Amino acid sequence: MLRLRDSAYAVMIGHCYDGLPLEACGLLAGPLGSSNVTVAYPTANAAASSRVYTVDPRDYLRADRDAERRGLVILGVFHSHTHTDPYPSPTDVAQAPDPDWHYVLVSLRDEAPMTRSYRIVDGKISEEPVVLVGR
Amino acid sequence: MPVDVRLPTVLRQYAGGQATVKANGATLREVFEDLVLQFPQLHGQVVTEDGALHKFVNVYVNDDDVRYLDKLDTKVTGSETISILPAVAGG
Numbered sequence: 001m002l003r004l005r006d007s008a009y010a011v012m013i014g015h016c017y018d019g020l021p022l023e024a025c026g027l028l029a030g031p032l033g034s035s036n037v038t039v040a041y042p043t044a045n046a047a048a049s050s051r052v053y054t055v056d057p058r059d060y061l062r063a064d065r066d067a068e069r070r071g072l073v074i075l076g077v078f079h080s081h082t083h084t085d086p087y088p089s090p091t092d093v094a095q096a097p098d099p100d101w102h103y104v105l106v107s108l109r110d111e112a113p114m115t116r117s118y119r120i121v122d123g124k125i126s127e128e129p130v131v132l133v134g135r
Numbered sequence: 136m137p138v139d140v141r142l143p144t145v146l147r148q149y150a151g152g153q154a155t156v157k158a159n160g161a162t163l164r165e166v167f168e169d170l171v172l173q174f175p176q177l178h179g180q181v182v183t184e185d186g187a188l189h190k191f192v193n194v195y196v197n198d199d200d201v202r203y204l205d206k207l208d209t210k211v212t213g214s215e216t217i218s219i220l221p222a223v224a225g226g
Binding site for chain 1: 144191195198200221224226
């Protein structure tokens with residue numbers, strides 16, 4: 001189960017809408033070994049595409065350093081799907097860098113954003129519940 | 136003088152769980168060779184069999200992405216921090 005702090009959720013959803021018509025992406029941080037996301041870091045989509053994304057490497061470095069200063073680690077990545085279901089694409093699965101990460105998808109296809117989270121281990125996708133928590 | 140090398144969480148398991156390790160070398164290539172001598176399980180994780188930087192990682196010397204420096208031939212003096220992070224992309 002992924003626990004997502006309200007403030008991190010708001011940052012993530014705002015960044016996804018700001019990115020339209022392109023896919024948006026960012027990183028999620030929280031305490032090491034937990035599934036509690038307390039901070040979301042918007043990053044530029046270096047691919048500048050409506051179909052694929054690449055987390056801007058410099059933005060990743062900045063996010064990683066900020067997380068470290070706060071005593072957190074990067075726990076996962078989020079990205080938007082502008083017109084399709086919030087389900088990992090074959091590219092997402094092939095390029096998933098870390099089996100311990102949470103892969104969060106935000107679909108902007110419908111009027112309300114749809115958020116889903118997945119674990120991707122050895123190419124296998126499993127969905128996990130997402131719970132929003134206050135401070 | 137050894138440089139500090141910061142490892143991403145996914146690679147720490149190969150380095151006894153450490154987030155930052157020390158390694159010696161005058162270039163990045165030598166630093167990574169020293170890293171593999173210390174932690175053999177890191178073999179193939181950062182540098183490919185062909186001796187190139189793996190496309191699934193980004194490596195930085197201080198704030199600079201080494202793909203825009205001299206890649207693995209980038210010189211280091213010992214005062215730098217080298218960071219390795221996954222290249223994160225998808226569709």
